[in-house]
Amino acid sequence: MAPRRSRYTRRQRRLLRLARTVVVALSLVVGGIWWAQDGEPSGPPIAAAPAAHGAAASAAAPAVTGLHADQKPKAPPDPAPEPPSRPKPAVEPAAGARPQPAAKPPNPPASKAPGRSPGTAAAKPKPAAEAGPGSPPAPLGRSRPTSLAVPAITIEAPVVDLGLDGAGRLATPPVDNPRVVGWYRGGPTPGERGTAVVVGHRDTRSGPAIFLNLNVLSPGNTVRVARADGRVAVFTVDKVRTYTKAGFPDKEVYGSRGRPELRLLTCGGSFDPKKGYESNVVVYAHLTDLDKEI
Numbered sequence: 371m372a373p374r375r376s377r378y379t380r381r382q383r384r385l386l387r388l389a390r391t392v393v394v395a396l397s398l399v400v401g402g403i404w405w406a407q408d409g410e411p412s413g414p415p416i417a418a419a420p421a422a423h424g425a426a427a428s429a430a431a432p433a434v435t436g437l438h439a440d441q442k443p444k445a446p447p448d449p450a451p452e453p454p455s456r457p458k459p460a461v462e463p464a465a466g467a468r469p470q471p472a473a474k475p476p477n478p479p480a481s482k483a484p485g486r487s488p489g490t491a492a493a494k495p496k497p498a499a500e501a502g503p504g505s506p507p508a509p510l511g512r513s514r515p516t517s518l519a520v521p522a523i524t525i526e527a528p529v530v531d532l533g534l535d536g537a538g539r540l541a542t543p544p545v546d547n548p549r550v551v552g553w554y555r556g557g558p559t560p561g562e563r564g565t566a567v568v569v570g571h572r573d574t575r576s577g578p579a580i581f582l583n584l585n586v587l588s589p590g591n592t593v594r595v596a597r598a599d600g601r602v603a604v605f606t607v608d609k610v611r612t613y614t615k616a617g618f619p620d621k622e623v624y625g626s627r628g629r630p631e632l633r634l635l636t637c638g639g640s641f642d643p644k645k646g647y648e649s650n651v652v653v654y655a656h657l658t659d660l661d662k663e664i
Contacts, residue, residue, distance in 0.1 A: 507660050509630045510561035513599035515553050518568060520634075522591040523583045529595075531555040532569070543570060548579035557624075560595040561603030561657055564626045568595075569635045572647070581636035585610060585651045593632060593655050602662060605632045605655035612638045614649050623652055630657035 519526040532541045532552035543552040551570040558564035571579035591607040613619060623633055632655045639649025 506629065506656070506658055509563040509657070510559075510597070510601060510603065510660075511599070512559050512562050513597040513601070514555070515560050515566075515568070515595050516598055517596045518551055519594045519596075520584075520587070520591070521594070522587060525580055527551045527570070527580045529553050529568070540567070540569065545571065545574045548574045548576060551580055558626075558630075559597065560605070560632055561597060561601065561630050561660075563628070563630055565624055565631045565633060566595075567624065567633045567635065572637045572651075581634070581651075584634060584636045584653060585612065585638055587653055592658075593634065593653075594661070595632070600662065601660055603630070603632075603657055604659035604661055606658040608654045608656060611652050611654070612649050613652065614639065618650060627656075631655065632657075 514531070515529045517526060517528050528550050530543060530550050530552050532543070532554050533556065535541050540554055541552070543550050548571050551568050553560070554567040554569075558566045560566040560568070570581035570584075572581050572584070573579050587607050587610050589607050589609060593605040593607065595603045595605070597603060613623075623635075632653075634653035634655070636651050637647035637649070638651035639647055641647050
């Protein structure tokens with residue numbers, strides 16, 4: 371029987387064997403890469419693992435060793451989302467320049483954000499009646515005082531109501547309680563428009579009283595009066611004067627100047643055992659601030 375004759379020449383058979391070899395080699399390489407990727411661990415990062423103990427554990431997890439209590443190792447890299455873009459103002463100020471209010475953009479504007487027309491960013495509205503620096507507050511409504519404090523002479527005292535005595539003169543606080551002051555309830559309350567009057571003893575038979583050092587106050591010192599409505603009227607001292615009782619200027623001391631003012635009164639001058647003190651010390655102050663606690 372005659373041998374079967376191949377339809378491929380020797381050269382063609384050699385090329386076929388070479389092609390099979392190349393295909394097998396590529397299959398092995400691709401399979402190895404796929405196997406290596408499929409075999410990587412997908413568990414939690416080191417930061418989530420229980421803390422190890424001892425030298426061997428430190429060598430096994432160096433990323434955790436030496437961290438402070440408030441530090442955390444970074445998680446495995448995930449594709450970080452792109453941070454959201456911050457909206458731009460209608461007009462971009464030049465570098466180093468002071469930003470201008472949106473209601474009055476610079477002319478011409480440096481640049482414009484796409485899709486926005488000039489003037490769309492409204493400026494923050496200001497209060498209609500914004501008080502300038504140093505402007506006194508508006509007068510308060512009527513509310514009786516409850517306590518008074520003068521930080522410069524380190525006093526704080528409760529306030530009692532006073533009226534007039536049988537001769538039409540202003541009464542004084544009780545002598546058996548020298549640590550209280552009295553407010554004339556027939557006049558304005560502290561912080562109300564007009565002149566509020568508060569009096570206190572300089573001393574009594576039991577010793578020094580609440581207004582012992584009232585005469586050492588000077589312009590710029592403050593007086594704080596807490597009111598029943600929860601507000602604190604803060605007064606600034608304008609001047610301190612001493613008048614003899616014969617030359618006491620009633621109109622100047624008690625008269626209204628159209629704004630909230632305060633007068634603090636006590637005895638002063640020389641003392642006569644039969645007639646008492648010959649003078650009165652008067653502190654003039656006006657409302658400069660409001661607070662919520664004394």
